[in-house]
Amino acid sequence: xxxxxxxxxxxxxxxxxxxxxxxKFLPDAEIVFVAEQAGPVRDVPKWLALTADAAFDDIDACxxxxxxxxxxxxxxxxxxxxxxxxxxMHETSAWTTSVCTGSLLLGAAGLLKGLSATTHWGxxxxxxxxGATYTPERVVFxxxxxxxxxxxxxxxxxxxxxxxxxxxxxxxxxxLAIEYDPQPPFDAGSPAKAPxxxxxxxxxxxx
Amino acid sequence: xxxxxxxxxxxxxxxxxxxxxxxKFLPDAEIVFVAEQAGPVRDVPKWLALTADAAFDDIDACxxxxxxxxxxxxxxxxxxxxxxxxxxMHETSAWTTSVCTGSLLLGAAGLLKGLSATTHWGxxxxxxxxGATYTPERVVFxxxxxxxxxxxxxxxxxxxxxxxxxxxxxxxxxxLAIEYDPQPPFDAGSPAKAPxxxxxxxxxxxx
Numbered sequence: 001x002x003x004x005x006x007x008x009x010x011x012x013x014x015x016x017x018x019x020x021x022x023x024k025f026l027p028d029a030e031i032v033f034v035a036e037q038a039g040p041v042r043d044v045p046k047w048l049a050l051t052a053d054a055a056f057d058d059i060d061a062c063x064x065x066x067x068x069x070x071x072x073x074x075x076x077x078x079x080x081x082x083x084x085x086x087x088x089m090h091e092t093s094a095w096t097t098s099v100c101t102g103s104l105l106l107g108a109a110g111l112l113k114g115l116s117a118t119t120h121w122g123x124x125x126x127x128x129x130x131g132a133t134y135t136p137e138r139v140v141f142x143x144x145x146x147x148x149x150x151x152x153x154x155x156x157x158x159x160x161x162x163x164x165x166x167x168x169x170x171x172x173x174x175x176l177a178i179e180y181d182p183q184p185p186f187d188a189g190s191p192a193k194a195p196x197x198x199x200x201x202x203x204x205x206x207x
Numbered sequence: 208x209x210x211x212x213x214x215x216x217x218x219x220x221x222x223x224x225x226x227x228x229x230x231k232f233l234p235d236a237e238i239v240f241v242a243e244q245a246g247p248v249r250d251v252p253k254w255l256a257l258t259a260d261a262a263f264d265d266i267d268a269c270x271x272x273x274x275x276x277x278x279x280x281x282x283x284x285x286x287x288x289x290x291x292x293x294x295x296m297h298e299t300s301a302w303t304t305s306v307c308t309g310s311l312l313l314g315a316a317g318l319l320k321g322l323s324a325t326t327h328w329g330x331x332x333x334x335x336x337x338g339a340t341y342t343p344e345r346v347v348f349x350x351x352x353x354x355x356x357x358x359x360x361x362x363x364x365x366x367x368x369x370x371x372x373x374x375x376x377x378x379x380x381x382x383l384a385i386e387y388d389p390q391p392p393f394d395a396g397s398p399a400k401a402p403x404x405x406x407x408x409x410x411x412x413x414x
Contacts, residue, residue, distance in 0.1 A: 150386025179357025189388025
């Protein structure tokens, strides 16, 4: 089973690496990181580079497509090489998935029209501009299209996906392997839960 | 504030990238990935490479040291270049931290003697062989040494660390930014919670 993860300039690494770390335990998985050109791809603020081992032209089919988001996603909403490749992958994939603003790339590729979907809480308007209906859930399954909310939600999505690709016991074994027994020290992970001071600080520092 | 993250052959990417994605939001942070030699470093099963932008010899001090784990960690418990560098960093760091079996590297470097510490649930014996007392908690602060449990626990540790490095509101703002409102679809993230079938499968498939 081939799982393809596209990378692009200014992606968010945890969007890709969270689900990668779950899916790599699938017994018959082969995971490939892909970019317009093979080689290192930088995040923001350029302290981290992940290597794309293949170029878009090298990969013409996959079983699972997993599109991460990041600040760079919004700059690629009319990028033909990436969007054309996403559309081609969607023709062969059993599951087309996104994390965070990766959903905007699925939307820009025309794959979310008429579907319920989720995204990072700060990207709802853009998501809906592509004809999707925003659903404030952490993971949204819509037939073969799966979207996850912001950044860290990709871990939850990947575990749910493993249960469908394989079975629940395999997903539970992987959850145990990565000791995913989350205990956040604070309860501020969504706009509904975060204190106003945290929301104000985020807006001021990272508008 | 310089945060240094060492990489080594067969590391676990989420151990490093989870906390990285939190700490990179710190207003005055500068994060550098380091390895014995600069260049790409591969995980298991070699599908993912992160770039080390510096060699150990290039970095002679840091404010925060964050040591990831992974299958490769156990092969490095007498690796002089890595352990010597960890000891040198610990002399200057305000916080010396580990995720998963990164704690074994801190232990092998002699930094955990007489301290309480945590690690991946499957590495408790090795941890204690270095003179540490295993504490079955997700994050253990012991003066300036902080250890986290398996893989995904690094996110929890990093948020707790931000609250000490800066303040609680900053940690909450970052938690909101990465939408860390975990909703695992199953409740199998620790040996105490995982069904026996999942434990058996993990043992059989990934002994």
